Amino acid sequence: MSLEELTEEMQESYTEFDDELTVSLDxxxxxxxxxxxxxxxxxxxxxxxxxxxxxLFQSTVETGKLDFQLRSGYDVTYDEYLSGMTFEEMTGADQYPTMDDERRYQF
Missing domain, CATH: 1.10.1220 (Arc Repressor Mutant)
Incomplete structure (x- = not known):
């Protein structure tokens, strides 16, 4: 999954919530x-x-549990979600072609 998929799922969930939410309690x-x-x-x-x-949200963010769950399910972190860019997009690492190790030192 990706940052775009996380954003879509979050927006869907957000729109499904009404101003009131019924919760059953044990x-x-x-x-x-x-x-x-x-x-x-x-x-x-x-x-x-x-x-x-x-x-709950704050403690989940501070302990790293949110990042763990997001990385496992969507391959992004909370910071990447907030910025709207993956780490590779922020650093420009996704702009360069992958190196071909077999041909790297050939002239």
């Missing part, structure tokens, strides 16, 4: 959410879910 998650809501007293429970997504 017993443990409901318990943890109730405790967080009681302790942090947000205006809405939705705010806690938004914060949780931001925290």
């Amino acid at each position: 017993r443990e998650t409901r318990n943890e959410l109730a405790l967080l809501e009681a302790a942090l007293e947000p205006d809405e429970t939705d705010e806690l879910v938004r914060r949780a997504i931001h925290m």
Whole structure:
């Protein structure tokens, strides 16, 4: 897969999300959410879910897990996604023809 495919899939997913997202919760998650809501007293429970997504995203980026998953699935990193260019495109490495080792030193 490639940077273009990642961008397309991300745009498709983004458009599929409505302003509201229904999520089913298991017993443990409901318990943890109730405790967080009681302790942090947000205006809405939705705010806690938004914060949780931001925290998961940030920790996934900081630990390198996002880059690992992107490299495995799309052969790009998060930085390459943000710039819209692969490392090879940024450095110009994809502009040169590959060297033919058998003919490299022939005149």
